[in-house]
Amino acid sequence: PFAENFKLDVTTSSEEALQIKVYDMLGKLVDNRILETTEVEGFEVGANYPSGVYNVIVSQGDTVKTLRVIKR
Numbered sequence: 001p002f003a004e005n006f007k008l009d010v011t012t013s014s015e016e017a018l019q020i021k022v023y024d025m026l027g028k029l030v031d032n033r034i035l036e037t038t039e040v041e042g043f044e045v046g047a048n049y050p051s052g053v054y055n056v057i058v059s060q061g062d063t064v065k066t067l068r069v070i071k072r
Contacts, residue, residue, distance in 0.1 A: 003072050005047040008058065010040045016061045020045065023055045030054065046071055 022031040
């Protein structure tokens with residue numbers, strides 16, 4: 001669980017841009033970002049989100065990773 005915001009720790013050897021989509025538990029898209037690999041380090045998300053559970057989908061090319069995070 002996070003109280004303010006959370007950081008993404010992404011390790012990749014590809015130079016392709018990353019797409020980050022955040023959905024609330026109702027399936028509503030809350031955030032949609034496209035970041036270059038150089039912008040990912042220190043990238044924070046969630047500061048303006050209300051308390052709840054969120055699904056974060058990080059994709060790069062054909063690789064997709066889904067995370068579930070909780071904001072207190």
